[in-house]
Amino acid sequence: MASLLGYGKSDDRISVTFDGDAQRPRRRLSPNATPAPVFAAVEPVTGVVEIRVPAGKRLEHQGIKIECVGQIELFHDRGTYYDFTCVLRELDVPGVLMGQQRYAFDMSHAEKPYESYNGLNVRLRYFVRVTVTRGYASSLIKEQEFVVQVAQPAPETNTPVKMEVGIEECLHIEFEYDKSKYHLADVVVGKVYFLLVRIKIKHMELAVIRREAAGAGPNQHNESETITKYEVMDGAPVRGECVPIRLFLRNFNLTPTYRGINNKFSVRYYLNLVLVDQEERRYFKQQEITLYRAAE
8 A cells, every 4th residue: 555655665675776867857746755756758767776685694585576567546446556557577586685786677668658647536656666575474565656747749730719708788708818728838828808898897817727537437536626816807897998818837736638547537627717796796717728748
């Protein structure tokens, strides 16, 4: 079972070092997690396993193996794990270890199709797991987490979003966003036109909402969280007024959009435009946007 602070099991006699580890960027998937090295989806996962046996001691074993695992965990489903990637390599045949022993590993054939994610009800993670099998006692196990980032090319088509919303004889507005697909460091540019205003508007705000759906069917859990919210306009607009929108996405903790990942979960993002009148009534319109990680 995964621990709350780290991820999985750890034996101090075993260490895993990824190639290029000192220069590799690190990323923390949750506030309590240890920052883990970042790999691009196309990068091979290679490194060295070191096993240390105390001086004067022997370690008899029935074989040593390493696995590269991609795993989805649904929190609400009693901590159920689903492996979508698992590549196994044998590091050593049965024998006896003394002192220190190092094993190079190459998991370049392990597929990493999805970006790492840690959400409200689901976690998608990658790790390598070293197992030293012993016939006379429990196995020694070491898990080492790493983070995968999946870069995508800019979409070939990216049409602007234009919509109208209104209340008959009271309010009629048009709003538009410059496109419907944004990379994680992009800027949302848009504007709102007031064509008819017969109610007293107090202010207007724009929010980015993340919706996570984990599981399927009757066991699906849906959660929404507001990532950010800011006031676009303060005061009553007049007919014919145009209010600009500019939102810098790089300032927020966003992930790419996930759609039907291994039939286990989805994560979608929405821009929520809200008008609040003098009586605190709220009029809103949501628009889904697609987020992706741009190639650097």
